[in-house]
Amino acid sequence: MxxxxxxxxxxxxxxxxxxxxxxxxxxxxxxxxxxxxxxxxxxxxxxxxxxxxxxxxxxxxxxxxxxxxxxxxxxxxxxxxxxxxxxxxxxxxxxxxxxxxxxxxxxxxxxxxxxxxxxxxxxxxxxxxxxxxxxxxxxxIRVTATCNTTIGTENVLASRLQPNHPVDDVEGVAASTLEGLSYGIGDAVIGLNPAIDTVDSTLAIWKVLGDIRDKYEIPTQTCVLSHVTTQMEALRTGQGSADLCFQSIAGSEAALSAFGINTGMLSEAEMLFREEGPAKGPNVMYFETGQGSELSSSAAFGSDQQTMECRCYGLARHYHPFLVNTVVGFMGPEYIYDTKQLTRAALEDVFCGHLHGLPMGCDVCYTNHMPTDQNDSETILTLLGTAGVHYVMGLPQADDIMLMYQSTSYHDVASIRQLLKKEPIPEFKAWLEKRGIWENGHLGPNAGDPSIFFK
Missing domain, CATH: 1.10.220.70 (lyase)
Known part of the structure; x- marks a missing residue:
């Protein structure tokens, strides 16, 4: 050598x-x-x-x-x-x-x-x-996975509907969810980052998202992104459930410990959600990653952040997830400084996730102290669409009012689908077409009008 x-x-x-x-x-x-x-x-x-x-x-x-x-x-x-x-x-x-x-x-x-x-x-x-x-x-590289629906089929670009709320108010979450659905967002998952990580709060959000899914017969998945132990405890109460179990992961055992998890815990969660969760398919895990997390917890062992990020994908594939995504700019300029570095990291992460056999998504995001703006996000989103990214995020005006960072909007997702001739997951597309939200490869006449759900 x-x-x-x-x-x-x-x-x-x-x-x-x-x-x-x-x-x-x-x-x-x-x-x-x-x-x-x-x-x-x-x-x-x-x-x-x-x-x-x-x-x-x-x-x-x-x-x-x-x-x-x-x-x-x-x-x-x-x-x-x-x-x-x-x-x-x-x-x-x-x-x-x-x-x-x-x-x-x-x-x-x-x-x-x-x-x-x-x-x-x-x-x-x-x-x-x-x-x-x-x-x-x-x-x-084409990778598919199945929860209630199947992600990764031909010409599909899916989206996560992210109805975050500063205090997890269920009416606010419901309003944001219905608005996102009216723009064709949410076929990958309707997934909320909770402001309050408790069993009671998780159960409350599980219920509102599940009620919307069931009332309107939406072919999708739901998830509350609280700590994996909180979700397991909530599921064991028997009072509610979500389709996917979420956890942020890292590329070393020491970094996992900084997140309060270990590999045995992830195995336990996968088994529990397979056996007791409502999901129809075998893929019930949802993981998020991001370059730099191991460095931030002094658990990179002298390795570079992209290699450690790649190791997250090696860990993720062990649990056969339905979704994995890199939150590519969330760590800030101390790890990914500017648009050039952000673009490179996003392309690296999606390719490496695909080659691990993962249904890989990307939160094309940045913090407000990075020298980056929404034009840069749109450019990166376009590149990722051509690179076959499985799904991206949909937020109102691309602005997360709870996590306080910038991502991609409902309109961005619609535009990139139209530009690259991509579509939502087939069952979700049919659901949108039935309600006039999607028509002939783009948004339909009822797009952006959540009042249709009350008629």
């Missing part, structure tokens, strides 16, 4: 595989602040050159957090299909990139090969790809 190269009369030598991965990453403010990123553009190019010549086996055998020390590493490594791994282990990372981008390589071949790839391998491949490479490769 060669960890050095010479460029323009200078030798660049890297300490280990972890160092190569970090230095080969595109510029991110989080890596710079953590002291793990490349110190110059030339060092970054040198790291990419070294990484390109490493093999799948090199990255597999050198995880960024040791197997003996980390439950996430153990899940990622133990889930690998050894037969598939045996067919690719001697390929270089550059050869894997070329094979993925080859016209003859289809989604089925990519999904079979992915079963032999650890998260470090997938991260490594993404680091030697350009933005257009990531878009093209991501668009080739």
């Amino acid at each position: 060669i960890l050095k190269t010479r460029m323009l009369g200078q030798t660049y030598e890297f300490k280990d595989v972890k160092d190569v991965l970090a230095k080969a990453s595109e510029k991110k403010s989080g890596d710079e602040l953590a002291g793990v990123g490349a110190e110059s553009a030339l060092e970054r190019i040198a790291a990419k050159e070294v990484l390109a010549q490493l093999t799948v086996a090199d990255l597999t055998e050198h995880p960024v957090v040791p197997y003996e020390e980390d439950a996430v590493t153990r899940i990622i490594q133990d889930d690998i299909d050894e037969t598939v791994y045996g067919t690719i282990k001697d390929r270089t990372i550059q050869e894997m990139r070329e094979w993925i981008l080859c016209d003859a390589t289809d989604s089925g071949a990519l999904m079979r090969a992915s079963r032999g790839m650890t998260s470090e391998v997938i991260a490594g491949i993404s680091k030697i790809m350009s933005n257009m490479d990531l878009i093209l490769a991501g668009s080739k």
Whole structure:
């Protein structure tokens, strides 16, 4: 395993595989602040050159957090299909990139090969790809999952309806939900981030979302994004339920601990919601991630934030989720500084999620102290639509009044569907058409009029 190269009369030598991965990453403010990123553009190019010549086996055998020390590493490594791994282990990372981008390589071949790839391998491949490479490769991979409906089918761009409220007022949540539905939002999930993380509050929001779903016979899923332990306790009361169980996850056991969870807890939640939840399909988990969370909890083990993010996807696929999404700019400029870094991170995350076999979405978002605006969000959304993102967020005017950050609006989702000839999930589309909300590939005459639900 060669960890050095010479460029323009200078030798660049890297300490280990972890160092190569970090230095080969595109510029991110989080890596710079953590002291793990490349110190110059030339060092970054040198790291990419070294990484390109490493093999799948090199990255597999050198995880960024040791197997003996980390439950996430153990899940990622133990889930690998050894037969598939045996067919690719001697390929270089550059050869894997070329094979993925080859016209003859289809989604089925990519999904079979992915079963032999650890998260470090997938991260490594993404680091030697350009933005257009990531878009093209991501668009080739088709992943489906089923809860009450199926996400990921041909020409579908789904959306999460996010009816957040500053104090979880049920009437306010109901009003926001009906408005979002009137714009064709909510086929991926109607999912609320609670302001109050208690069993009683979770049950109250479960009820209002479930009542709306059932009253109007909406073919979708519901979820309240409280802590996984709160949701399990709420479900065990027998007083209410939601279709999906949510949790934010991270790429190391120590970072999971900072979230108050562990891998055993996630397994328990998946089993509980499969056995006692109302969902029809086998996929009942919903995970959120975001580059930088491990750095923020001092649990990155000297690794770069994008590799740690990729490890989130390796953990997620163990639980066969219905939805995964990166909240790509939520951490702020300390981790993703500006539009260029935000764009790169979004494209990396969606491609890497797809190659892990995940139905991958993206919250195209930013905090108000980032040098980014809504035009940038719309540009990134358009790129992600071409990259085959499974779903995005729908918020009133793209403004979350509870979490206090900017995302994508109901109108943004409608526009990108129309522009790229994408549609809602088929059953949801039929439901919209019946109510005049969707017509001939775009919003219909009743779009934006929630009063139709009272007639």
